Amino acid sequence: MRGDLVTEQTDNGFTQDQIACLMSALTKLDLTAPSGGKTPAEHVYGTPLEDLCKEEIAKYKLHPLDIWDRLEHWTARNEIATGLDQFLLRHLGFFNVEPASRGYMIRLRLPACQMRGDQMQAVAEIADTYGPGHAHVTTRGNLQVREIAPKDVLKVMDALTEAGLSCQGSGADSARNLTTSPTAGFDPVELINLAPHTRRLSNLILNKRDLRALPRKFNISFDNGGSISALSDSNDIAFQAVKVGNDAPVDPGIYCRIGLGGISGHRDLTRETGMVCTPDQTVMAGFAMLMVFVEHADRTNRKRARLKYLLDAKGLEWFIEATQAKLAEIDAGFQLTALNPTHDLPRPPVDRHAHIGVHPQSDARCEYAGIALEMGRLSCDQMRSLGRIAMVHGRNDIRLTVWQNVLIPHLKAGQIDQVKQDLHAVGLGTSATAFAAGAVACTGKTACKLGLAHTKEDGTALVRHLENRFTLDTPINIHLTGCPNSCAQHYIGDIGLVGATTTEGETGYHVVVGGGSDHDKGIGRALCGPVPHTQLNDVIAQVVGSYLDRREGQETFL
């Protein structure tokens, strides 16, 4: 049956015969839902099996945690997995991207967007030995390496394990890389370092069977309330550190405000819930909310299986009540607290590009270096050099950002010149134009089979074009996504570009403008398109020129 299940499309992607066959197989296997056997096999969290979409049937036929032996099977044959195996292996971090790019793309999992220098060097060795000689920083502060041959997959896994790295749960219906403000722990104005809480929730998710086969992908962020944000507005759950003053009906101090349902690709940002918890409660609060999602999200229609649609259908108030009930059920020992945001003390200004350059840290003895990458691309030599700088001049600590850039913290002030020289030797630096610092691009057509445009290449050319024409005194973010799936979150860029095909059949982009995040929160509005990619540079130069001519003061695109 494996591999035959995705050929014919009915409402749930299966013929009645296939559904009957699956029902029979499930019954014989005595397959139970991952709630520990409370749900009869014919239902998955209340959804009858015959109503499930095909991906849900696949996951309950074989849980993604039980697919590892299939990896041995495909590796031994040096073949890309097919059918259900291909879908399920994405939960372990392996993505078939053929024909756009050969072999697998492997995406790591770096909770809190943090890794060690020696781990960066280990990834360089993997990309050199088994991959294309480079890796990419993703828009969730993660790393991915392409062009891994099927025969090398298990060797790559061995190398990752040896380095203390993993790619578990980085794709498909997983809670994706949990993000934190990249300056967590050394931002002079942060309210609290939430990286430990991020790692703890990530560990819980990886080790909880219910959470390894979610109804759909899920994004969670932890923002430290400092000057560099975690770009929370596009996350399903956003914990935002806030300081509460003496006039509040709770003890003054630091709390985490909870935002829900952000999904910028569906033109929706996180909703203010009016609820907070303490930083130490975020792990179990996150777990409870994930379980409500697991038990109630739509499992019949993939397009409506995100948290936003559960909130739309049942309401924010219902979700909060269900979360409170879940917290009681799991004996968490606390409830979420209602607290109007008017009690939050003002946050320091968020500067989207302030992490680029050399900056003082909270301990005053050290500085951190923010390095802008070209659309997140890192060669192996660059990775080795970054790892060495972090080990020799820092504390073996590297941060990746959702802006696809890199920070090296804990550099002693007297060593900055040497660090700059070492960076320069591999084509990196601590200065960048506003265009380069704020440009992000998804994988695009070069290595994603859904891509309609070569985002990274077009983005690089666009940045060069704009740098030659304008000098900006304000941050500007240009987000390029290769298709409407919005992996680079085009709707929250000052300028968002979405890959498309023109009526003449050319590669092009739809242009949206005026999106933003944090203090400048907003969803971009359609401007024009699709613009043929050959005209993209001139059209965007006109947009930027027009903005600069007409803005008042430091007015943004919003």
Ligand code: SF4
């Ligand atoms: Fe691929 Fe589309 Fe996501 Fe870009 S936005 S990585 S093209 S799925």
